Amino acid sequence: MHRKFIIIGGGAAGYFAAINAAEMHPDLEVIILEGSNGVLQKVKVSGGGRCNVSHACFTPNELVEFYPRGKKELLGPFHQFMTGDTMEWFENRGIPLKIEDDNRIFPQSNSSQTIIDCFLESAKAAGVKVKISTRVDAIEKSRDKFIVKTKSENFTADFLLVASGSNAKVWAMLDGLGHSIIKPVPSLFTFNIVDERLKDIPGTSVPKASVKVLNSKLAEQGPLLITHWGLSGPGILKLSAWGALEFHENDYQFEIEVNWLSKKFEIVLEHLKSVKKEQSKKQVILHSVFDEISKRLWEKLVIAAKIYSDSQWAQLNNKQLEDLANQLTKCTFKVNGKSTFKDEFVTAGGIDLKEINFKRFESKLHKNLFFAGEVLNIDAVTGGFNFQNAWTGGWIVANSISPLTPKGGI
Template identity: 50%
Template sequence: MKKLIIIGGGASGFFLASNIHHSKWKTIILEQAKKPLQKLKISGGGRCNITHACFSPNKLVKYYPRGSKELVSVFNYFQPSDTFEWFLQKGVNLKIENDNRVFPESNSSQTIIDTFIQQTKKENIEIHYNSSVITIKKFKDKFEVITTDSSYYADTLVIATGSSMKMWKILNQLGHTIIPPVPSLFTFICNDPLLHNLQGISFPEAEIHISSIKIKEFGPLLITHWGLSGPAILKLSSWSARELYKMNYKFILRVNWISDTFDNAREELIREKEKHPKKSVYTLKIYNLTQRFWNNLLENLHIHDKNLADLSKKDINKIAESLTNTQLQISGKNIHKDEFVTAGGVDLKEVDFRTMQSKLIPNLFFAGEVLNIDALTGGFNFQACWSEAYIISQLLNSI
């Protein structure tokens, strides 16, 4: 019987092992941690955002800043609808939430972990914990995997270690090109006085823009105690991960809080002035802005308590400009909650995405974030793991 070693006891490794037939392969998972699937356990706030309800491969790949072209064929083979079916067959019901994120109905990542543990037991998969790989050697038709406490030999090797600097170094020594990793999916640190004491305030339709790299995003924006977060910020950080790294995460962010034009905002203010001239500017209610934000904005502009009738043309222009084009100095980044996503990894040009096999080393396969593939938040990174691992499993089961 042929031997298969899977390095990495995370999402990709366990999904692959759960689909390998023990009648075909003697399979071992090597995991350096004491417990399996720890990243999966904390994902989605402990609920496990298992995939995203996007059932068109051509639309699905648009959520991947790196790897979109290569993943078209992968998702045509195994996509979110197949993920639903696979877990349903294992007795796990999934649910689609309003934002199309998908979770187990139990709202617990432990449900998914238990499913994988049961499947690997069913397929007689050996799992070796506390097993840290030191090096990998390739002979004619065999791999030797040397760990801190033992050596293993395999006919086929799958790397599913996620973002591991140590494994990337080993793969580089074997001849693979590694795209240097940089953070992706992060929030922005900003200490501008405008944001002081506004944590928790959100803007459902904001536009953000970094002029220096000509990138824009649109969507919900959240003020936090350290700066800015929300889907718009996370999307922008993901798509521009490398550019922001080169800028050392210090740049000017332009924010349109209301997603309207300067001219429209100015006209709205003029109309309110004409309709309610005796009304205090602090009590003005426009664009569903919160009172705290509105007060901060006025104080930041040094427009003190005036009646609308007393607002000059210059005042009105300043308010309209601040609503539609606030310039904020970003001074750094923060990791987004429990998301740990990296842009970088094995160069995609060196992988055959029809099989997930290395183009340089026969019988060496890759799955998951060890590759230079990453996605937006919402279950997309996990879906890439399931799809890539499934392709490998079906190929190996057919040998």
């Protein structure tokens, strides 16, 4: 009689674990229970629909630095399976990947559908059963097995993997099994800012800005994007991940300082003084004197520095030059709230990591109960790191569920 491996959650970690388990252990009956009527929805929308598979960081000690929660716990697992292994896994299945200039890894097709098709085809070939619209209502322990109850039928599992992501109902069921749940809060979000300097210029971006939270140690660098509601982009999203708990405690009311150029005030001021000499007859507002700053943003910052629209460089006094340098390097904004990505929603919070054996991603409270992905209190900055956590956890679970010698591995 086949033993059953039941996976709650049809996301990245669940599929990865299911495929590897089915390929490694042919004696297993592998079943994915997906609550919605679709599969791999987060994979579909990730990376702007291109699927940011991972990040080109190939040293475990460096890779863990991108995880605000889970850094210590993931070091060992990343020695077992990490970025290079992920790339090999997909490429062995005919999915070539590419590393972009910012080190994010995408399929060469630039389409998340390529990754979805790979999972669906691999799952089918390995004999994985996928049951959509099968929402779990209860999880019970019966001796050495688990009873997973749904409206349509009950499933008895020899091995149970919970890979349901940020799911309050499933967390409540796990709480009933004795696990501690760290209250989830949003981890990746943009900053809501109402400010004249950002008004009417959505879509404007800078390639490398520095952002720091005033009266805090939080600071990040990266591309910034001006949106209809404030500031976004990798620099802001990274900051939101590291400051998730602090921002939540402050009800998302705080101040930030933006250095649009990531250059020191003194260096920028000297450049402005040299421009004043070299372009004395030109109007200040007409042309940005920094390649990184678009004409639209430049106009806003010039006006904020109280420089008249018809002013020529020669007419600027030292105070105006200093004010403009301040707008470029010490631009302060009041943040009043956040905007989360509903489709790519990531949270800080979940199952307390102290209750997990990370050599197997197994519960310390219940043998053969496993967890992978965002159901755990692990989250990362943007850039493919959350997916890498999912792949690593799923692969280790697949290796841990059976004492039998695997058929093949990856």
